[in-house]
Amino acid sequence: MAAIDDKKNAKGLSDKPAQNLVNEGNRRGSDNPADEVERITHAVTTLNRGVVTRNETVNQRENKPVAKKEQVSKVVQRTLTKILTEMMDDCLDIVGAMVSSADGLAWAQKLQPGLDHHRFAAMSSALLALGDNVIKESHDGSTKNLLIESDKGNVFVMHVGKTLLLTIFTRASSNLGMSLAHARKAIEEIAELDVDNMYM
């Protein structure tokens, strides 16, 4: 499939997301145990004040008149970006995050430099669609989240309602449970936008 590879190179795209993840991880975090403790404490504290943050977001949204149809996606996109930014500020283990549609289109993203959100949106939807099938056929269940662990970092892909997905990228040394808790909080906030309603 060299034809496809050549086309990628011509576009300036590359296949080195793992490398970027590492660099970003080093920049944001540290291997010092004291830093680690502070990081987790910070994460717990911010998680506990989650309810207040969420209510504020709702009120701001309710006061915002959404007049024109073409503006809806921009308003939604801005809110999504804000939710992602807050999640990453609250949990420094999360080095990148993206909201995309189940059919593989990027809606909002805060990704590590060099990562192409279009490609990751498509890959997230393919991954989760296969995960859904595996769980459906093996356990007759519905997927909560898909976790990929690697030596250089981890990736979670999660459903947000029926229309959207949340993908987060975490450092290799991160506390997976803590990252997941922050991601779940973000999912609740995103769910309040009721995006499903626009497409049902």
Add this chain to the structure above:
Amino acid sequence: MLLETDKIIFTGPVGAGKTSAIAAISDEPPVSTDVMCTGDEKAIKPTTTVAMDYSYIKLEDGTRIHLYGTPGQERFDFMWRILAKGGLGLVLLVNNDHPDPVAQMDFYLDAFADFIEQTGVVIGITRIGVRDQAELAAYQERLVERGQIFPVFPIDGRNSDDVADLIHALLAILES
């Protein structure tokens, strides 16, 4: 000589009928990764394949041939490479209802050029008679311009006999 591990890849643009074709020829329900469309494609059809379709057929001698359908959109081209790896040959479906279906055929022949060179391809033209945008001869003419000779069949992607004809044509090419 075909092996149990052999697979055929179905590809082509959005709405060409890849998922329908694999479903039509399968005895059991295929593995499908269809999700609701949200973007511009919503106007074309309600759902789209995001990872793959998978099923298999059994040949007369009992050999099982695996069938993999790719997503159509270029944003899923990473799946094209994953699925095509180790494939026996390609079935390219083109929707004749598209504004420029011949160009669509060109695009996928180029994208899968290396794979086709190593294996083989048959081309099925679907949705003929809906709002025809090209004559069958136009596809052949373009292939001649490209210096390539591939079989082109008008098919109904929902008809299992039509899909079986494509597969048998592909297997015949590969064995010759």
